[in-house]
Structures are given as C-alpha cells and as structure tokens.
Amino acid sequence: MSQPKISPSTAREDLRTEPQVIRIVIIAIAVTFLTVFVVLPLVVVFAQAFSKGIGAYFAALSDPEALSAIRLTLMVAAISVGLNLVFGVIAAWAIAKFDFRGKTLLISLIDLPFSVSPVISGLVFVLLFGAQGFLGPWLQANDVHILFAVPGIALATIFVTFPFVARALIPLMQEQGTQEEEAAISLGASGLQTFFRVTLPNIKWGVLYSVLLCNARAMGEFGAVSVVSGHIRGETNTMPLLVEILYNEYQFVAAFAIASLLAMLALITLVAKTILERHLDEGRLPGD
Numbered sequence: 001m002s003q004p005k006i007s008p009s010t011a012r013e014d015l016r017t018e019p020q021v022i023r024i025v026i027i028a029i030a031v032t033f034l035t036v037f038v039v040l041p042l043v044v045v046f047a048q049a050f051s052k053g054i055g056a057y058f059a060a061l062s063d064p065e066a067l068s069a070i071r072l073t074l075m076v077a078a079i080s081v082g083l084n085l086v087f088g089v090i091a092a093w094a095i096a097k098f099d100f101r102g103k104t105l106l107i108s109l110i111d112l113p114f115s116v117s118p119v120i121s122g123l124v125f126v127l128l129f130g131a132q133g134f135l136g137p138w139l140q141a142n143d144v145h146i147l148f149a150v151p152g153i154a155l156a157t158i159f160v161t162f163p164f165v166a167r168a169l170i171p172l173m174q175e176q177g178t179q180e181e182e183a184a185i186s187l188g189a190s191g192l193q194t195f196f197r198v199t200l201p202n203i204k205w206g207v208l209y210s211v212l213l214c215n216a217r218a219m220g221e222f223g224a225v226s227v228v229s230g231h232i233r234g235e236t237n238t239m240p241l242l243v244e245i246l247y248n249e250y251q252f253v254a255a256f257a258i259a260s261l262l263a264m265l266a267l268i269t270l271v272a273k274t275i276l277e278r279h280l281d282e283g284r285l286p287g288d
Helices: 008-015 020-049 052-060 064-097 103-115 118-129 138-139 148-161 163-176 179-186 189-219 223-229 239-246 253-281
Strands: none
Touching: 008 253, 020 163, 020 253, 052 064, 052 118, 052 253, 064 148, 064 163, 064 189, 064 253, 103 148, 118 148, 118 223, 148 189, 148 223, 163 223, 163 253, 179 189, 223 239, 239 253
C-alpha cells in the first residue's frame, strides 16, 4: 500500500510541539529585542541626522573634514577588500582542495583576528612600526611613514578583516569537492584555466557574499584604526573616528549625519546578504 502524502504545511505543524501561547511569547520576545537593540537605534540615528533639516544634513556631509573621512574610508576599504579577496580565495582553495603539512596551523592563523581585540591588533602595529618599535628607527631613518598615515590604517584594517573571505569560501569549496577540477585537469586544462573556468564560477556567489561582509567590516572598523591613525583631522580620520570626534565636540547633527551613512551601509549590507544567501542556498543564478 502506498503511504499517504503529507503536505509541507502539515509536516511543519507536526514539528511544532509547543503550545501556541509559548510560541507567541517567544516571537514577542524576539521582536521586542530586535526593536529595542536594532530598530530604535537606527531610527534615532536618522532622526538626529535630519533634526535640523535636509540642508544642515547635506552641509555636514559636504564639510571638507567629512569628505576627507569618506574618501579615506572608501580607499582603505578598497585596499583591504582587494588584498583580502586575493588572499582569501588562494587560502580557501589550498585548504579545501589540497592536503599539506601546516594546514591546521594555517586555519588557526586565519581565525586569529576573531580572537584578538582590534585594539590589541592596533597596538601590535604600534610596537612594530612606532618610533620606539622594532622597525621604527629604520623607518624614521628612511623617511617611511606607516603609523599615523594611510599604510598603517590599511594594515590594521586588513588584519581585522582578512578571515572573512577565506572563512566564507572554505566550507563552500569543501562541499563542492574536487571532482570537477580533476576532470578538467585530466582533459588537459592548466591550473589557472581550471580555476577560472571551473572553480570560480562555482563559488561566485560565495565570493560576492564574503566581499560584502569584508567591506562592511572594513568601513566600520574603529578599534584598530583608532590606535594607529593618530586622529589627524582631515588626514587620518575615517568615518567611525570622525563620528566620535564630532559627538565629543557636541556637533550632534554632523556626527549623526556621518553615522547615518554607516547605518545605510549596514542596511544595504543586510539586504544584499539576504539575497546572496538565497542564491547560495539555491545554488543557481537569478532567474534560472
């Protein structure tokens, strides 16, 4: 005898063993928590940013100091994402496709920034490149500026963001296995041809997803950048640093105007993240 078919909705109902009252309470707690800690802060940011009108809002964003912070943030994010993308793809490809000595150590090193405070990572660069640091005297003698300049800010940002690409791609590549690459190589394809024609098309949504998260983290980094930047106004202040400075100077509209740009980045990142996660789950192109 054939088994009766169970609809998906019926199956979902069978899994809900909690009483309806309990489900309502759990949902209400989750919604309340998100409202208090996510929605309300965003509303306050935008309300304060536009509290004196649109003219004051755009005047704050067009201030030379704000424009400098925006340019520096975009430049550092571009450098960090670009370098982390190259490193992350190479590291993920090596870890997922090959077995070699030191593989566990490499994975541990990739995870290191997750366990180290950003402030501590910034301090490491100070101890390395500072005037009294290991390389400080040589840098000063050769007029090379790392700290309190763009290179130091970029290095600190790269350090705190480099796990994002590799960590997003490693499980994706491991799940796909090596069969397709082995088939391509057996048919005469070179290593680079195999990567660009087989591996990369299979992980493109994962690459976009990891770049999205890496970029959001890079643009919002505060701790490590604060240590190495020197807070030179108009030169080494990124957007998060400028928000703190303006707020401490009671320039609330300007502070919240800059903060609103970071908030909009967070919202855009959230929407794009949801779309990319859907494509990663479906494993197909949009419209397929």
